[in-house]
Amino acid sequence: MTQSTSLLERAPEAALPTSLLPPLEQEGSMSLWEVTRTSFDSLFANKVRSALTMLGVIIGVGSVVALMALGAGASNSITSQIQSIGTNLLFIAPGSFQQGPGAVSSALNLSLNDYDAIVALNLPVNGIAPSFNASASLVAAAADKQATIAGTTPAYAELQSLTLKSGTLFDDAQARNGANVIVLGSTLAKDLFGGGQAVGQTVRVNGQPLRVIGVLNAKGGAGGGSVDMQALAPLKYVLDYFPNTRTADGNRYRLSSIILSVRDATDVDGVQGRLTALLRELHHLPGDGKKDDFTVLSQAAFLSTLNTITGLLTAFLAAVAGISLLVGGIGIMNIMLVSVTERTREIGLRKAVGAREQDILMQFLVEAIVLSLTGGLIGLALGGGLALAVTVAGVLNATVSPTSVLLAVGFAVAVGLFFGIYPAQRASRLNPIDALRYE
Template sequence: MSNQPQRRVLEPVSDTGRNGLDYRELIKVSLDSLLANRLRTFLTMLGIIIGVASVVSLMTLGNGASEAITGQFSALGTNVLTIFNSRPNRGPGQSGNIAPLTMSDYKAIERIKLPIVGPVPQFSANATIAAPAADKSAGILGTTADYAKVQSVTMASGSFFTDANVQGASQVVVLGSSLKTYLFGSGEAIGETVRINSLACRVIGVMASKGGGGFGSVDDQAIVPITLAHTRLFSARTSDGNLRVTTISLSVIKAEDIDFTQERIQMTLRDLRKLNSDGSEDDFNIINQASFLSSLSTITTLLTTFLAAIAGISLLVGGIGIMNIMLVSVTERTKEIGLRRAVGAQSRDILLQFMIEAVVLSLLGGFIGVVLGSILPIVLTVTGTFNAPVTLNSVVISLSVSLATGLFFGIWPARNAARLNPIQALRHE
């Protein structure tokens, strides 16, 4: 019995193949050749599969993270200015303490006649919040009634607290949607009592979800009157007896007034805190939400593109793999190419056959890569761990790059095969 590998019987060339191009025949011959060497075909596609899977996965996860972050900040409103502490601008060898924002800063801004809604002081801290069936460590935000207007809060049930609640330091609380679900499940929360640092508070409202969970979302917070936070829940006194706040927010009614409003606030705080008028000693910063959101979106997009480009390097490796294997294939199939030429196949038929093989390898590898690369984002989305839906854009880009890779790296082997001399090819052993 012979140990020689069984040779594949060549398909006869049709009349169309002699005078023109029979694409159906070329595709059939190309597929037969790939199927005759299944292991080699799979190993050749492996680089493309890994590359496309990496690109799809990283693009999808990157886009999901970008949307979660920007969505969270967008939910706060694009005309919102937020004031917070920042380290003062000091030269080398100089030191300076960060003076905390206080209710005095808030009241000074409140006295300015500005085209705004607010301002709103906010004091943030963590505490244990306990319900009858569950308890959780959560962010507690103390603020005023205008917070609902400045941050465009929508209530799912109940109501936000009022100015009267703030003035009386009422023991009431508004829950974020995710926190409510954790504490009460699908049951009713309005009217129930929860304990924040052991202090009993009545639930008067539940906010509609704003999204962006996992990034400090308001969905995971409990909101109470700032007077209650200052006097009953936390220690908020400064050394000079003032009351600390974490941030101060306000919403500018018209976008064209944002710069003017920001300048007036800067002047007021510098005067109150006895800082240089040129801003060199500023120990506070003001975030323009619209500008910040634009910059954040640009950064996250660039980061996602960068990660996808790194993953795309494996596509380059896969393309080189296709080229090398096909060059070897041309050498091994030299006599086959000579026989095809002898029975009527033209150079362009040979060229197209090998190009079709390269395209099939890259596209099939691309499709398998898309499927594998989609598994992790889909699992994370379905389980609610992270919202990262696979987009048509990432699929189209990955398949397009995969196709381009196959065409680019398939040209050289295909041209080598098409340029073989038929007589020399028939003599090849």
């Protein structure tokens, strides 16, 4: 009797669970179904360890799916809000996108004088509106809120597609005289006055009393940047009563932006060129654009820039979350190596009775993939559930796309395959004689 036979006779049955010793086909190889069934049997035999091993993959896949859904929802929300304003808008802002650090010092140079000069050009536009945005404390009987006030003209609301829920907007005369009146965004009005009537009430803005003459309809958007959490006031009032409203030389009033609505979409590029030339002349800048201290941006370019920023931010956050997938993969590899050690005699017995290296390799590789794929599916469900909760809450329309599902499943399988190959190879290359001697 050979040494291997005697070892087989001495092998204790308790050390070799029959559920982990699948029968071989007549050719000596295992079917894919048998390999898969055996892999699940092995994983269910160690439920707690399997669950902890999958945790990294669950967190990684869930985070990536949720962040991709939230990023897509944010991008769609931005796109719909901007497109709802109109397609022919031009935005003039202080500072240049091409200047880098230099744009910080030049960000004070857009002034009311620039606006007057633009009006004098008689451009083919439907309207022009300057604005100066400032943060202020708004105090009413019910609450004290910090919000952004846009000092502007009546044309601003039309250009931004803002409509009234109640009351009225300030008129040209009130804008010229700097009347102490204010129009509140819908959320801001609710925060300040609860469910009560806001129109006709008084709000103290940085200590100054202003009469509420209107409340805007809800526009949507999140955070303090939403129009719903802002207020409109006559430009002259804001420039006269708010700090830091003058340029560095003290001779001109600063502006945060100037918005124009071009009458015909075919004229957008031409108007943009004329505005750029005028501002370079007014600011005594060279014509090559290298020292521009302003930006003239079309709505299409603005939308493209915002979507690029949103996409990059989403990709970055998803990449950070993807680190959990790597950690999960390392965990899978470590547990599979432990499993190989624990099941050394089982592997030796199987090889002794005819199992080939590829059978052992396939079994352990499928176990790693099953671990990773199961974790990925659970993570996909959790990430999709979070996106659904955000959508139901009305924060964003965060929808899990088919691409996200395919990426989640694909990455989960790839992680299992990549981190499972080494333990599987190690198991398949065990010498059956040495494996059966292992205690």
